[in-house]
Amino acid sequence: MRGAFLxxxxxxxxxxxxxxxxxxxxxxxxxxxxxLLAELRDPGQERWQRIERQISRIWxxxxxxxxxxxxxxxxDALRRGDSAAAIDHFSALIDHAxxxxxxxxxxxxxxxxxxxxxxxxxDLRETLARNPDHFSALAGLGRIFExxxxxxxxxxxxxxxxxxxxxxxxxxxxxxxxxxHLTGTAL
Numbered sequence: 404m405r406g407a408f409l410x411x412x413x414x415x416x417x418x419x420x421x422x423x424x425x426x427x428x429x430x431x432x433x434x435x436x437x438x439l440l441a442e443l444r445d446p447g448q449e450r451w452q453r454i455e456r457q458i459s460r461i462w463x464x465x466x467x468x469x470x471x472x473x474x475x476x477x478x479d480a481l482r483r484g485d486s487a488a489a490i491d492h493f494s495a496l497i498d499h500a501x502x503x504x505x506x507x508x509x510x511x512x513x514x515x516x517x518x519x520x521x522x523x524x525x526d527l528r529e530t531l532a533r534n535p536d537h538f539s540a541l542a543g544l545g546r547i548f549e550x551x552x553x554x555x556x557x558x559x560x561x562x563x564x565x566x567x568x569x570x571x572x573x574x575x576x577x578x579x580x581x582x583x584h585l586t587g588t589a590l
Contacts, residue, residue, distance in 0.1 A: 436461050440536055443568055451570040462505045462534065470500040477509055481516065489513040504533035508540050520547050538568035545574070549581055557581045 436458065443454045465471050477492030493510035500506060511526035524547055530540040541564035548557035561578040568574070 440567065443538075443570075444566070446569045448570070451568075455568070455570075462537070465496075465500050465503045465505070467500060470496055470503060470506075473499065474506065474509060477513065481509075481513055484516075486513045486517040490517065502533060504530050504537060504540075507533070508537060508543075511540070511543060515543065515547070520551065523547060536567055538564045538571070538574075541567070542571065542574050542577075545577055545581075549577060554581050554584050558585065 439454050439458050439461075442448055443451055443458065448454065463471075463474060465474065473492050473496035477489045477496065480486075480489035480492060490510060490513045493506055493513055496503065496506040497510065507526040507529040511523045511530060514520075514523035514526060524544070527540045527544045527547070530537050531544070534540070541560050545557045545559075545561035545564060548554070548560060558578065558581045561574055561581060564571070564574050565578060
């Protein structure tokens with residue numbers, strides 16, 4: 404009788420001990436990400452490209468080797484210009500890891516390349532629901548809104564992206580174009 408009681412207790416302790424390092428790692432990653440985002444927000448930051456790459460690497464870690472493989476295969480397909488294959492890989496990734504923000508962002512890029520702006524918008528919204536600091540998703544949202552001539556929405560998204568990452572020239576230029584369109588004057 405005593406052995407039957409101890410087995411669930413031992414199992415529960417083992418699960419806790421196995422989960423504790425993962426949770427500590429996630430907390431460390433979260434603290435590191437917060438620090439990197441704070442550094443990136445500094446308009447005077449000279450090392451912003453390195454910081455941007457570090458943030459991108461963190462956002463690209465799903466915590467699952469199979470999910471990371473699907474992300475890499477989808478990105479490889481995008482580099483080859485095969486948006487259909489990329490969409491298939493990213494869709495499988497989303498099925499496998501539905502809370503992984505980068506999966507939605509990657510698929511949004513593939514939808515955009517395939518010319519499907521509506522589905523790209525949907526995936527960008529999913530990305531931002533999971534990661535509100537995703538400056539690339541915000542910039543993509545601004546780009547699509549600008550293409551659709553929703554200039555107020557474009558300005559809002561581009562300003563949000565620029566507030567997080569004030570170093571991207573493409574975002575600044577898009578924001579200037581949208582501002583010119585909205586005000587009708589040269590900046």
